[in-house]
Amino acid sequence: MSISKLTPSSVDSAKPKINWARIDEADNFANTVKLYRQGKYDEDSFRRFRLQHGAYGTRMTSDYAMVRVKLPAGEIYPKQFETLSRLSEQYSIGSAHFSTRENIQLHWVILEDVSEIFRSLAEVGLTSREACGNSVRNVMCSPLSGVCSDEKFDSTPYALATAKFFLRNPMAQSLPRKFKFNFTCCEKHGMVRMVDVGLIPEIQQINGSKQKGFKIFLGGGLGNRSFVGHQLEDFTPEEDLLYTSIAVMRIFDRLGDRKNLARNRMRYLVNDMGWEKFQNLVLKERAIVRATQSVVTKLKVDTTPDKITRPLKISDEGGSSVPDGYARWLKSNTIKQKQSDYRSVFITLEAGDITSNQLNSMAALIREFSSEGKARSGFVQNVALRYVHEDDLVKLYSRLLETGLAKSGGLTMTAPVGCSGTTSCNLALTNSHRLAKEIQRKFLELKLDEDDDLADSSIKISGCPNSCAQHGIATIGFFGGGGRLGKDMYPNYQMSLGGRFDADTTLGQTCLRVPAKRVIPVILKIIELFKANKQSDDTLKSWIHRIVNDSEDSDIKSIGDIKKVLEPLVAPPTKEDDPDFYLDYGSDTSYHTKTGKGECAA
Amino acid sequence: MCCLTESVKVTTDIDSLRSEIRDNSVRVIDVRREGDYKQDHIPNSVNLPLATLLSDDSPERVLKLVNSLGIDDETPVVVYDDTFGALASRVAWTLEWIGHSDVTLLETTYGNWKSLGLETDSLTPEISNKEHSMNLQSNILATSEYLESVKSRDDVILIDNRERLNYLEQHIPGAVSLPYRTLASSDGILRSKEDMKRLFDNRDISGDSEIITYCGSVGTLSGLAYYALKSAGLSNTKLYVRSFKEWKNLEKPTDKQQDANYWDLSAE
DSSP: OOHHHHSOOOOOSOOOSOOOOOTHHHHHHHHHHHHHHTTOSOHHHHHHHHHHTTEEEETTEEEEEEEEEEOGGGEEOHHHHHHHHHHHHHHSSSEEEEOTTSEEEEEEEEGGGHHHHHHHHHHTTOOOTTSSSSSBOOOEEOTTTTTOTTOSSOOHHHHHHHHHHHTTOGGGSSOSSOBOEEEOSSSTTOOOSSSSEEEEEEEEEETTEEEEEEEEEESOBOSSSOBOOEEOOSOEETTHHHHHHHHHHHHHHHHSOSSOGGGOSHHHHHHHHOHHHHHHHHHHHHHHHHHHSOTTOOOOOOOOOOOOOOOOOSOOOSSOOOOTTHHHHHHHHEEEOSSTTEEEEEEOOBTTEEEHHHHHHHHHHHHHHOTTSOEEEOSSSOEEEEEEEGGGHHHHHHHHHHTTOOOSOTTSTTSOEEOOGGGTOTTOSSOHHHHHHHHHHHHHHTTGGGOGGGTTOOEEEESSSSOTTOGGGSSEEEEEEEEEETTEEEEEEEEEEOOBOSTTOBOOEEEEEEEGGGHHHHHHHHHHHHHHHOOTTOOHHHHHHHHHTTOOOSSOOSHHHHHHHHHHHHOOOOTTTOGGGGSOTTOOSOOOOOOOOOOTTO | OOOOOSSOOOEEOHHHHHHHHHTTOOEEEEOSOHHHHHHOBSTTOEEOOHHHHHHOOOHHHHHHHHHHTTOOTTOOEEEEOSSTTHHHHHHHHHHHHTTOOOEEEESSOHHHHHHTTOOOBOOOOOOOOOOOOOOOOGGGEEOHHHHHHHTTOTTEEEEEOSOHHHHHHOBOTTOEEOOGGGGOOSSSSSOOHHHHHHHHHHTTOOTTSEEEEEOSSSSSHHHHHHHHHHHTTOOOEEEETTHHHHHHHTTOOOBOOOSOOGGGGSOO
């Protein structure tokens, strides 16, 4: 073939440091699917195998799977974006989906094609191995780690090393249930108290010298029942990071509930046992691990700094004029880095969806604008393009406008999180995915992204009580269910208020049930109440925080007061008066709840 | 031409085509629009816009067109387009259908040909008419009646080459989805033979079955699939050339994936 030799290949400034893939897993998967189709593999064993390899079941069918590709520490490189773009067209629905845990998912993939995806992922060093099932799930890291002005040090290398250590590690292949690590940069950009193991980088003076380490939080998590994590000790030095992780996993492996699937996450174990007892066990176990592990058992932390090179500009087409909306976008989508002259740019997607063309554009944008030559997936189904030089921001914004990636409000309440809901998930009761998009469209139209009072609040919507969209820690959170008037069913959401995921992590308090078609007016009403009752320096988040903590003294003092105002809005009309009320978003047939078997606990 | 393997040669590579053009031993057909062709094209190629063919693709008309392009039973023909090979496939298949056996697709698109800096020309060659015989290959054509007649046979595989979302929304009952994008490689209109074989093998699409391909309206995407299957040695393949458009117009039954709002997961 003469073509490939002649086609110029683009040179990337940064290449992945770690190859997460193993090509033989593609062949193995293809063969196992064949055996399964021939009836030589039983359902349960096959399901466990499939999940271990990152292929999740799909709503109401066994013909399709969802392939969840892990992006350890959220890192993603241009060539990886290009491969995902191609795969989304070949084997999926022409678009991909960013999750809240730094995975990128391909939905509606024919089970027999999954191995072809593995093969292509392996060419660019990516894997979906252990992205589902009872394993160590994708190890997350704050998208601002390394650039955050409040961080003690960059925890990214530790997140990558932890991911590498546990991936395919025999000790993590058959845990009682899934197990999650979140690293962060600082308290504010958090998510560390809502996970099995959460870690904040910390530096302590020990015997006159600076020692790196972490504040470790254990036993948190969101789900049908959510718990806030507990801090293990003041300071865990970096040498103890791996020993602590192993100790915690050993205890969970030994004592975790393997029978009751509904309550077998580690947070239940911690809750049942009591924190102090669990804490003691961890500290004792860690002493044993430290004493018995071979000296070669170490995290391979690669702290070589990344090369920061501003991409060369071929030409600067004249005095580029500033496009409309630039100031609005700059304010609500970018953050100044600790490195002077650089910003991190957050690209917001509708509920995490990105087209194959946009995936390709992302590769080009990294090459043109990111001085680190890669991007990071964020916590809210978004992508962070970091190390963009201040002087290149106008040009970047123009390029984002061309590719439909320039939505403003990325770091505000106008970018809600929505899980996949009834678009593909077996457990979903409502179309939370579409609702998140509807809210974003409406709120951007109302320019709510320009309202500083709303900037630090969040909206998160799950399609069922399980918390894939993390609704429990949202300022305004929703989870789906069915409502009923007489014999007629309508899509409904339970709303909670006052959740947060920073240093004051709290779970939202249940307020009331809101029918799907009333969610937008209800949120607008809450904003109206806030505006009428706020103190001058209040944000919606701080106002609601006082209400849920019984320390507000305006007319609206409690969740009950809010509920009273909202109740008239949520009363169901009859089907004759308002047929649309009985349809879920994106559906033109009568609403009824319908679910299949979930695989979170498989 | 090529070695003796089970799979049929369906594409011609760039280097071979260039030497065949130099030797004047090939008829090259450009299926793009006339305006595009007049601007520039592969040297010595003739123009047969797909729309011209489709305006009347009865065997008699096709035979006339073929004669006017200077093609007789022995002329090797290579077809190219600028749309990932789908339009070229539809034209190549039509030639096969009236009984021309030596027809292949250029392995790449015209756009890529140009970006590689290969020779182009704006001259229209002088062509003298030839006489092609008519030998209809009805074994490579599927009609809606034929589809109905085989629907209960389990040794017939029906393949839908439209995009996945279209398939989920509506398809001919029993069809399996194989989006046309799956067929290409990053630099050619078709994957390598090995890659193609593995893909079909995983899907249990084998030579033991008769295969029928269809797409949205005129058999272009499914025409490409027809050649993809042939390249992998699956020659017992038919093209349902009037495709889903006809099926729907005839109000034949369709299936859809129920109880899921997959469109809302799409970013467009």
